[in-house]
Amino acid sequence: MFDPMLNLARHVSLRQLQVFEAIARLKSFTKAADELYLTQPTVSTQIKRLTDVIGLPLFEQIGRQVYLTDAGRELQTAVKDVFGVLDRFEMKVSDIKGLKQGYLRLCVITTAKYFAPEVLGRFCQRHNGVDVSLKVTNRDSVLERLISNKDDLYILGQNPERELDMVTKAFAPNPLYVIAHRDHPLAGEFDIPMERLTGEYFIMREPGSGIRDYVLKTFEQAGLKPRVRMELGSNEAIKHAIYGQLGISILSLHTLVQEGPEPQLTILDVRGFPLQRQWYVAYPKGKELSVVASAFLAFLDEEGEQLSKQLETTYHRLAARREVGADSPEPRSGARPRPADTG
């Protein structure tokens, strides 16, 4: 079946349309050839081919003057549209290249919600034409989304041990501390052996939480079992349970960044803590990262520094009671978050 659109697409080149446009505008084959740095026979050949495909003459030459035929005028309108669209497309591409616009889909594990929106906010301030979406979900769902390539980048609390084909990069520390109410009897003690924790009521994150897995593994490796009083589905719920003196827990220091100047919570000085973990940014191997996603990856490196400093301040606020105590030694080395291992 004859399909005129297909016929044009197959047989007409953008170069021919460009030559046609120049002749129609300049009303001269010679001037068009000069403008396009082509020879006059090349220009004539291109127009002959175009005329053959369209099946109607496009120009008439009366004396030395070139005129458009009716078909020529129609083509001139169509070509203006085509080049207008291409021009706009070219502008958009260069905007994207210059990060003046674009879209970033970020998916993060639950606890990363304590810093991801701020990091995205700072990124958007730097590139204010960029739009973002943020999905916060549990570890299994982050990994599912990663496998099915739903988002541009993913933030996880640990390198997935599952055999997933992905690129990962550590960008900031994610230290876990033992957290208690500031009036807890262990709050003033130093170098508390981990065994002492098993005598305390423990508040545990829900199944599926990355932190829960890590905490359980840590107890298991120490040959200990926490005395779990309750399981709660969010870090915030756990903090409230600690405010209510229902028990102690192990939390990421990021969850405590917003605690006020008189925090009700404190960090217990437990031997072997903090558990030093990292935040990882990941994407499936072979994925073609967008310009915006690549820029965000680089931005995370800068943010790693900032997040480390924020954790340092938080640590000092929450460990302050011990540090100002009469016979308080400085916290053991390693008790503070180390800068991100970005290797």
Ligand code: PGA
């Ligand atoms: P979670 O994971 O919020 O699911 O506990 C965070 C982490 O693994 O650090």
